[in-house]
Amino acid sequence: ATVEPIAMLVREVAGPRAAVAVLVPPGASPHTFEPKPSDVAKLAGAALVVEAGAGLDGWLRALLAATSPAPARLTLVDVAGVDPLPAAAHADGDGGGRHGRVDPHVWLDPIRVRDALVPALVAQLAALDPAQRAAYEAAGRDFQERLGALDAELRAALAGRGRRFVAFHAAWRYFAQRYGLEEVGVVEEAPGEEPTPRELAALVGRARAAGVPAILVEPQLSPRVARAIAAEFGATTVLVDPNGDPSDPARDGYAELLRWNAAAFARALGSAP
Numbered sequence: 001a002t003v004e005p006i007a008m009l010v011r012e013v014a015g016p017r018a019a020v021a022v023l024v025p026p027g028a029s030p031h032t033f034e035p036k037p038s039d040v041a042k043l044a045g046a047a048l049v050v051e052a053g054a055g056l057d058g059w060l061r062a063l064l065a066a067t068s069p070a071p072a073r074l075t076l077v078d079v080a081g082v083d084p085l086p087a088a089a090h091a092d093g094d095g096g097g098r099h100g101r102v103d104p105h106v107w108l109d110p111i112r113v114r115d116a117l118v119p120a121l122v123a124q125l126a127a128l129d130p131a132q133r134a135a136y137e138a139a140g141r142d143f144q145e146r147l148g149a150l151d152a153e154l155r156a157a158l159a160g161r162g163r164r165f166v167a168f169h170a171a172w173r174y175f176a177q178r179y180g181l182e183e184v185g186v187v188e189e190a191p192g193e194e195p196t197p198r199e200l201a202a203l204v205g206r207a208r209a210a211g212v213p214a215i216l217v218e219p220q221l222s223p224r225v226a227r228a229i230a231a232e233f234g235a236t237t238v239l240v241d242p243n244g245d246p247s248d249p250a251r252d253g254y255a256e257l258l259r260w261n262a263a264a265f266a267r268a269l270g271s272a273p
């Protein structure tokens, strides 16, 4: 898998039947990741590589060009039934910058995961390993049931809170659409490109006008900018994590990661007006 949260999904369906490696290391952002020659070794011998697509992990193309034989490739935004969102929802956006025209953060909606991504992973793994088809199908069904319960749990966690948020980068549109939240703005329109002090001040002004009580920051992107935001905005920043962290048991699995983020959003959103 290109990123940790995709690896989490693959592990759920593959179980002990496959070894899952991740290309982007913990704490790094896929948007700013630059693969090293040694990353080619991680792909060597892989039967399947799973990527988000839509520019999130566009660097995979060069790695695959250096890998022979090429593994099968599953691109999540291209999966049937995903119904991808446009990358740029902002009137002032320029078409999405590095994110491309489609929003790649599809794993942050557990219902899209349940209804589109899990069936695609089951089909792909079963095609590569037909002797184990029944096991992949059973693991997929079990995961789908848990995702339905997780969705209800997240909805409850976010009930009675405010609806508007300011994200660090535009990672949360699938999550927001699912749970009726509204992205007022983002700090980094192109992830990894820091806003100017003027852009930052304008964003903080917009957040205040919209009554957004906290700005979301992320572990993978510039702590310097996060500190600048905290200075502009008072101390009210809340850490969210679209990618997860295998070294933290609170967000080392898919359900854990989504729960952890819903709790962070609930804090950041404040009470319903």
Ligand SMILES: [Zn+2]
Binding pocket: 031, 105, 169, 170, 171, 191, 242
């Ligand atoms: Zn992102």
